[in-house]
Amino acid sequence: MQLLRYASALCINVLLPWLAYRLASPHWGQPGGLLLSTVPLIAWMTWDLARHRHFDALSAIVLIGIVLSLAAMELTGASHNLALDEPMVSGMIGVAFLASLVLPRPMVFYTARSTLARESVKRAGEFEQEWRERPRLVYRIRVMTLVWGIGLTAENVVRLLIVWRAEGDPHSLVESDVLRYGCYGALTLWTLWYRRRIKQDAEGYPSSSA
Numbered sequence: 001m002q003l004l005r006y007a008s009a010l011c012i013n014v015l016l017p018w019l020a021y022r023l024a025s026p027h028w029g030q031p032g033g034l035l036l037s038t039v040p041l042i043a044w045m046t047w048d049l050a051r052h053r054h055f056d057a058l059s060a061i062v063l064i065g066i067v068l069s070l071a072a073m074e075l076t077g078a079s080h081n082l083a084l085d086e087p088m089v090s091g092m093i094g095v096a097f098l099a100s101l102v103l104p105r106p107m108v109f110y111t112a113r114s115t116l117a118r119e120s121v122k123r124a125g126e127f128e129q130e131w132r133e134r135p136r137l138v139y140r141i142r143v144m145t146l147v148w149g150i151g152l153t154a155e156n157v158v159r160l161l162i163v164w165r166a167e168g169d170p171h172s173l174v175e176s177d178v179l180r181y182g183c184y185g186a187l188t189l190w191t192l193w194y195r196r197r198i199k200q201d202a203e204g205y206p207s208s209s210a
Helices: 001-053 055-078 083-104 107-119 119-131 135-165 169-203
Strands: none
Touching: 001 055, 055 083, 055 107, 083 135, 083 169, 107 119, 107 135, 119 135, 135 169
16 A cells, blocks of 8 residues: 555656646647646645645645746746756755754655655644654654755756756756756665664654554
């Protein structure tokens, strides 16, 4: 069941928006493609909220990224240069992760709770209680937010410099994509390892469901 949840999250938040963009952009351009790619996310979030009273934080982050991309195109008038706009937008999301550290609950808290809510409302409630009672969990979640914030921000600054300094060179787009997927892969592997640390912490509490 857990694998099915992860597969559905990947399909809804990555594959369906990408497919919608690929189908629409040849006919309506990049802005039209991006606009259509929001439809699966909005439909999923609406259905999830109406059916399960659950707000999908991950879908919301992806949707915010697309909206920021459209805003960047409108403000810069560079709808033809998504290679520059895209790292700028992703970098904004990284900055948002860092900025959320000043809040009582950072962004990773909400993405984690959203994931657990898919298992059950009870599990999400348990996570809320663990957050209030276990300072070590608070520390771990803040570290995850910090690492993702720094990783996304730094990766996109470097990608922006690569594309900007070699604008028009197709090799720069390849280098940018390699850096992007390499960074996301490294962050994902680190997150999987760090989750094991969190579970090990939880096992130290007698009442914990780990």
